[in-house]
Amino acid sequence: MEILPFEQRACFIAGQAKSGTTLLVALLDNHPELLVLPEETAYFPTVLTKYAPRGRRAQFDYLTKQSLSNVLFGGPCKWGKRNYATFPREKFLETFKRSAFDAANEQQDLLVLMVKAYAAALERPLDTIRRWVEKTPANRNHVSKILRRFPHAKILITIRDPRAILAAQIALEKTRQTGRFSTYYVIAHWLVAARLARRVRNGEVPGLVVPYEQLVCEPAKTMEAVCAYLEINFDRETVLTPTKVGRFWSGNSAARINFSQISPEPATRWQRELSPDEIGWVEWHCRDLMPEFGYQPKLRGRELRSFVRPIRGERPREYAKSRLYSIRDAMTKSK
Numbered sequence: 001m002e003i004l005p006f007e008q009r010a011c012f013i014a015g016q017a018k019s020g021t022t023l024l025v026a027l028l029d030n031h032p033e034l035l036v037l038p039e040e041t042a043y044f045p046t047v048l049t050k051y052a053p054r055g056r057r058a059q060f061d062y063l064t065k066q067s068l069s070n071v072l073f074g075g076p077c078k079w080g081k082r083n084y085a086t087f088p089r090e091k092f093l094e095t096f097k098r099s100a101f102d103a104a105n106e107q108q109d110l111l112v113l114m115v116k117a118y119a120a121a122l123e124r125p126l127d128t129i130r131r132w133v134e135k136t137p138a139n140r141n142h143v144s145k146i147l148r149r150f151p152h153a154k155i156l157i158t159i160r161d162p163r164a165i166l167a168a169q170i171a172l173e174k175t176r177q178t179g180r181f182s183t184y185y186v187i188a189h190w191l192v193a194a195r196l197a198r199r200v201r202n203g204e205v206p207g208l209v210v211p212y213e214q215l216v217c218e219p220a221k222t223m224e225a226v227c228a229y230l231e232i233n234f235d236r237e238t239v240l241t242p243t244k245v246g247r248f249w250s251g252n253s254a255a256r257i258n259f260s261q262i263s264p265e266p267a268t269r270w271q272r273e274l275s276p277d278e279i280g281w282v283e284w285h286c287r288d289l290m291p292e293f294g295y296q297p298k299l300r301g302r303e304l305r306s307f308v309r310p311i312r313g314e315r316p317r318e319y320a321k322s323r324l325y326s327i328r329d330a331m332t333k334s335k
Contacts, residue, residue, distance in 0.1 A: 007112040008152040011131045011230060014139035014196070015158030016189045018168040020212035023262075024158060025135045026242035026249045027223055033130040033232040035119050038244045039082075040068040041134055043111045044142035059110055060100050064093060072118075087245050092121040109149070122245075131230055140193045143205060154230055155207030159197045161295045162190040162286045163279055164212075166311070167270035170278075173313035183311045184322035187285040188329070194289045211293065217264040280306025285326065 011034075015021045029036045041047065041063060051059045064073045071077045073096075074089040096117035099105055105113060115132045119125075131154060139146065146153055166186050173181035200207040208229040214222045219240055227234040240262065242249045280299055283290070284307055287297045299306075307326075310319050 004152050006116070006126050006129070006132075007109060008150060009129065009131050010146075010150040010152070011133045011154040011156065012139050012143075012146050012150075013133065013135035013156045013158070014143065014193070015137050016140065016160070016165060016193045017137050018165050018172075019137070019160040019193065020158040020210065020215050021135050021137050023212075023215065023242060024156065024210060024226075025133065026244060027219070027239050028133055028226075029249075030241065030243045030246050031227075031232060031235070031238055032128070034230070035115065035122075035124060035129045035132040037069065037072075037115065037118060037132070037134050039072055040136045041111065041114070042067050042136050042138065043134065044145055045136060045138040047110070048145070056100065056110065060097070063110070063114060064096070082244070083247065084245065086247070088121050092117055095120050130232055137189075140189075140196050143196060143207075147206070155200070155205070156210055156226065156229075157193065157197050157200055157207055158210050158212055158215075159193055159293055160212035161267075161270065161293075162187060162290065163274060163282045163295075163298075164267065164270040165190060166278060166282050167273045168266075170273070170312050179315055180318065181313045181315070182318050182322055183281060183314055184318075184325045187282060188325070190286060191289065194286070194293065198289070198292060213264075213267045213294075216262055216267055219262045277306045277309045278311055281309075281311060 013021050013024055025036055025038065028034055029038060043063075046067070047059050047062055051062050064070055065075060068078060071082050071084060072087065072089060073093040096114055099113045099117055100110060111134065115134075116126065119129065119132075140157070143155060146155070166183065169181065169183075169186050196205065197209045199205040200209050208226065210222065210226060220236060223239040224234045227239060242262070276299070280303055283297045283299055284302045286295075287302070290297060307323070314322070
């Protein structure tokens with residue numbers, strides 16, 4: 001097997017929020033041949049887009065203070081529960097800061113320096129790491145950029161029934177009450193992820209598609225395929241026990257349900273939770289692509305009432321935007 005330079009041993013996980021990206025990261029977390037960043041950096045979606053023109057200091061500040069990874073540096077946890085009490089957060093921050101602003105590292109990629117600092121914080125020699133892993137669902141929009149920057153990177157794409165994702169997002173909004181819940185982004189992000197997954201399956205883009213339903217219903221078989229793709233050993237005890245920085249992780253459920261082992265129950269929960277019109281909203285937009293991934297439409301066809309009726313948790317402003325954006329997309333597609 002070719003031994004790549006450390007910066008080229010990357011693996012990026014992409015998909016959509018609530019499609020299993022966090023579970024996949026947790027199952028890979030404790031593998032002795034991997035170094036897994038347990039929180040999202042939004043490196044390609046944000047650091048290299050919004051903050052690139054502002055320089056390295058702005059990029060560093062975003063990673064350490066604003067991204068979801070900020071919790072690894074001692075910042076506040078934005079969503080859910082994270083226990084990093086035993087993780088050397090100050091050491092991680094100081095090591096990353098020192099290397100990020102060392103003149104000798106001026107041309108080195110900031111994400112790679114962050115990963116190296118994380119390895120140093122965990123006292124992991126770099127030569128023991130076959131792949132390092134970063135997960136941000138919105139990586140789905142930046143695969144071409146990822147491969148230009150990291151041409152030897154492995155890409156893992158998660159996909160999940162879009163009706164299940166809508167049910168999970170409704171549950172999240174009920175808990176968080178952000179007032180910004182958008183049913184449009186549920187279907188728009190799924191379509192992007194599904195089209196990417198189709199390109200991967202067709203051999204147009206290098207990567208591996210990881211269906212959420214297979215991950216929770218057949219975890220051993222699925223993780224064996226993931227390990228084979230990453231060219232690492234498959235160890236049942238290691239990759240079937242979800243962890244964060246080596247500590248057992250009990251889940252990221254929108255319904256606030258903790259688990260002691262991987263459960264297939266979330267795969268079908270949407271069937272009990274969604275109304276026919278909520279199912280109709282998803283199928284209105286996604287029904288043409290759904291069967292390619294084994295998600296058969298439940299309704300016979302598109303019904304106007306499913307398009308116009310509000311979804312639970314949807315505020316008037318977001319309702320109007322979602323329908324307007326949907327119509328805009330349909331008109332753009334027809335041209």
